[in-house]
Amino acid sequence: MADLRREGERGQILLIAAFTLAVTFVALALVVNSAIFTENLASRGEVAGSSEALTYQHQVRQGVAEAMAYANVYDDGSPGTSLAASVDAIRSQGTTQQARAGQLLDVSLVSTTDGTRIADNASGGSQFLSAGGLQEWNLAKNVDRTRNLVVTTRYGDLPTSGTPFRLEANRTGTLTDIWTLSVWRDGSDNVVVDVDTADGDTAQCRVDVAGAGEFDIDVTGGVVAGERCHALTRDGTAGTPMWFATGIPSGSTYRIDVANGHAIAGNYSMVVAPRASWNSTTLTNGETSGPPFRTDALYGATVAYVYRTSQVTYETEIEVRPGEAP
Amino acid sequence: MTGPARRRDERGQGHTLEAVAAAFLLVASVSFALQMTAVTPLSASTSSQHLENQLRFTGSGVMASVEERGALSRAVRYWNQSNARFHDAPDGGYYTTDPPDTGFGRALNRTLDRRNIAYNVHLVYERASGDRAHKRLVYRGEPSDHAIRASRTVTVMDRDPLIDEDGTVNGTATVSDASTYFLPDADPSGPVHNVVRVEVVAWRI
Amino acid sequence: MTERATSTTLSYVLTLSVATILVSGLIFAGSTFVEDRREQVVRQELQVIGEHLATNVEQVDRYADATDTLRAASLEQTFPSRVTGTTYDAILRGNGGDPTLTLTASDPAVTVEVDLADGVPITGETFADGGTIAATCQISGGNCDRIVIENA
Numbered sequence: 162m163a164d165l166r167r168e169g170e171r172g173q174i175l176l177i178a179a180f181t182l183a184v185t186f187v188a189l190a191l192v193v194n195s196a197i198f199t200e201n202l203a204s205r206g207e208v209a210g211s212s213e214a215l216t217y218q219h220q221v222r223q224g225v226a227e228a229m230a231y232a233n234v235y236d237d238g239s240p241g242t243s244l245a246a247s248v249d250a251i252r253s254q255g256t257t258q259q260a261r262a263g264q265l266l267d268v269s270l271v272s273t274t275d276g277t278r279i280a281d282n283a284s285g286g287s288q289f290l291s292a293g294g295l296q297e298w299n300l301a302k303n304v305d306r307t308r309n310l311v312v313t314t315r316y317g318d319l320p321t322s323g324t325p326f327r328l329e330a331n332r333t334g335t336l337t338d339i340w341t342l343s344v345w346r347d348g349s350d351n352v353v354v355d356v357d358t359a360d361g362d363t364a365q366c367r368v369d370v371a372g373a374g375e376f377d378i379d380v381t382g383g384v385v386a387g388e389r390c391h392a393l394t395r396d397g398t399a400g401t402p403m404w405f406a407t408g409i410p411s412g413s414t415y416r417i418d419v420a421n422g423h424a425i426a427g428n429y430s431m432v433v434a435p436r437a438s439w440n441s442t443t444l445t446n447g448e449t450s451g452p453p454f455r456t457d458a459l460y461g462a463t464v465a466y467v468y469r470t471s472q473v474t475y476e477t478e479i480e481v482r483p484g485e486a487p
Numbered sequence: 488m489t490g491p492a493r494r495r496d497e498r499g500q501g502h503t504l505e506a507v508a509a510a511f512l513l514v515a516s517v518s519f520a521l522q523m524t525a526v527t528p529l530s531a532s533t534s535s536q537h538l539e540n541q542l543r544f545t546g547s548g549v550m551a552s553v554e555e556r557g558a559l560s561r562a563v564r565y566w567n568q569s570n571a572r573f574h575d576a577p578d579g580g581y582y583t584t585d586p587p588d589t590g591f592g593r594a595l596n597r598t599l600d601r602r603n604i605a606y607n608v609h610l611v612y613e614r615a616s617g618d619r620a621h622k623r624l625v626y627r628g629e630p631s632d633h634a635i636r637a638s639r640t641v642t643v644m645d646r647d648p649l650i651d652e653d654g655t656v657n658g659t660a661t662v663s664d665a666s667t668y669f670l671p672d673a674d675p676s677g678p679v680h681n682v683v684r685v686e687v688v689a690w691r692i
Numbered sequence: 693m694t695e696r697a698t699s700t701t702l703s704y705v706l707t708l709s710v711a712t713i714l715v716s717g718l719i720f721a722g723s724t725f726v727e728d729r730r731e732q733v734v735r736q737e738l739q740v741i742g743e744h745l746a747t748n749v750e751q752v753d754r755y756a757d758a759t760d761t762l763r764a765a766s767l768e769q770t771f772p773s774r775v776t777g778t779t780y781d782a783i784l785r786g787n788g789g790d791p792t793l794t795l796t797a798s799d800p801a802v803t804v805e806v807d808l809a810d811g812v813p814i815t816g817e818t819f820a821d822g823g824t825i826a827a828t829c830q831i832s833g834g835n836c837d838r839i840v841i842e843n844a
Contacts, residue, residue: 178715179509183516185722190523192729195776199737204536208769211751215758224642231644231678246677251642254613254673254682472768478761
C-alpha cells in the first residue's frame, strides 16, 4: 500500500511540472513575438511623406524661378501679373496631383521685389556697345546684387586674346575692389574665361565649343557651354570662391562696366537689384527701343508653401532668387 | 480481499491518465512554441522588406540626380512632331526594351538596367477641363509585389521649345505651337503650359 | 509486516521532497530564463523606437534649416504603446548642447539612451508616453527655437 501511494504522488508532480513548462513556453512565445516585431519595426523606413515635403519645396522653388525668368523675358510689360498667373497654375495643378496622393499642398505668392533687367536681345546677336555706340561704357551704377547674368555668343564672334572682352564689377576703381571677367578665343576651338576677383585670386577655364554654334556663358551660375567652369565657381583644391563680385564686401555697391564691347557680338541679359541706376544715354528704356535696353523686371519673390499629410506638417515662406551667385 | 485489489486497478488507470495528460500538455505547448517563429516580412525571399527599402532609396536617388541637371524637363519635351510620338519610340508610343536617348533615359539605364531592376515610367498631367490624364513613357510589364515608386514634378512653360532627336533644342517649334504634342495647355490664359508628374515604378526581376 | 530497513514515512517524505525540489528548481530556472529574455527584448525594442524618434527629431531640424522663414513644422509617428507587455515613456533632454533621448520601460525597469546630433535646438526637458509621438518646432519670428516631443 505504501508503494502504491508513492507512485500516485509522483504522477501528480509530473503533471504539475508539465503544466509549468507549458506556461513558460507560452510566456516565451510572447517574448519571441516581440523580438520578431522589433526586427520588423527596425526595418521600416521614414514616416511617409517626410522627405517629400522637402523635395517638393525644392521643386516649387525651381518652378517659380523658371516662371519668373519667363515673365521677365516674354511678359516684360507686366511681369508681376504673369508671375501671379504662373503661381496660380502651379498651385492648382500641384494641389490636385498631391491630393490624389493623400497630401495637402498649397502654394501662394506673398510678395515680389521689382528690379531692372538690362539686356541685349538683338536676333542674330549684336556688338556689346552702349546705346550711343561706345565701346567702353557703364552698364549700371549702385548695384548691390546682380542675378541671372548670362552672355550668349558664338565661337566666331569672340575676340582674340589681344583684345579680350571684359566685364567688370567695380566698387571704387582701385584694383583691389574690381572683379573682372575676360573672355576670348584661343584659336583651337576653345573659349577661354579668365576671372580676377577683388581678393586677388585669379583663375582661367577653357571649354571646347567646336561645333556648338551658339552657347551660353552663365556668369552667375558658373556654367560655360553646359560645363561647370571652375573659374566662375570655386577654384583649386582649396575651393577659393570665384563667384561674380567676390571680394566686394556685401552691403556696398558697385558699377558694372564693359570694355572692348566692339570685339564681341551676341546677346546678354541680367537683372539688377532695385537700387541700381543707369545713364539714359547708355541704355534705352524698354525692349522695343532697341538694344541695349533696360526694362522693369522681377528681381525676387516670396512664396508661401504648405505641405500637410496626416503625419507631417510643414509650412514655410520660400525666398525665390533665380540665378543668384552664392 | 477484493477491496484492495479493486482500488489497485482503479488507481492504475487514473495514474496512466494523469501521465498521458501531462505528456500531451507538454507536447502541445512545445509545438505551439515552435509555430510562432513563422515566416515574417524579413525572411529571405523575393519580397523582403529590406529589398523594398533598398529599391526605394535607389529610385529616389536617380530622380534627385536627374532633376538637378534639368534632364526631366528635356525628357518630357523630346517629342517628334511629325510622327506624333517620342523620338524613336516604337508603334505603341512608349519605349519598351530600350530607354529614351535622353539624359533621363541614360541615367535610368546606368542605375537601374545594369542592376537587373525593371521599371515603368508614367507621365501624369491634367487637362484643361481638370481631368487627370496619364501617358506611358517606358513600359516593361506588370510590376511585382515589392515594386516602389519615385516621382518628381516638372513645370513646362508655354514657350519652352521641343527637343530634337539628337538632343539639341529645336529652334522653331515650341510646346504650345506643336499641334501633335501630347501635353495639353492646362492654363490657356497663363504662361504655364502644364505641370507634369514623372513617376518611376521599379522592381527587381 | 514490511521487510524494509527504512520506515515508510521517511522514504515517502524523501521522495516527495526530492521531486518537489527538482520541480521547483525547474520552475525557478524557467521563469528566470523568461525574465532575462524579456529584458533583452525590451531593451532592443526601446533602442529601435528611440532611433526612430531621434530620426524624426533630426528631420524636423532639417525642415527648419531648409528655409529662411519657417511657419510650422512637425512630424508624428505611431509607435506601439506597449513593448513586450510593458509601458514606456520618452524624455528629450537638452543637456546644454549635447541633446539626448531617454526611453524608460516600467517593468522590467530598462533605460535606453540615444544621442542626437549636436546642432539640434533642444532646451530643457520634454516628455511623451509610448504611443503616438509628435516632434514639433516651437517657432518665434520665423525660426525654430526649440524642438519638443509630445503625445499627439
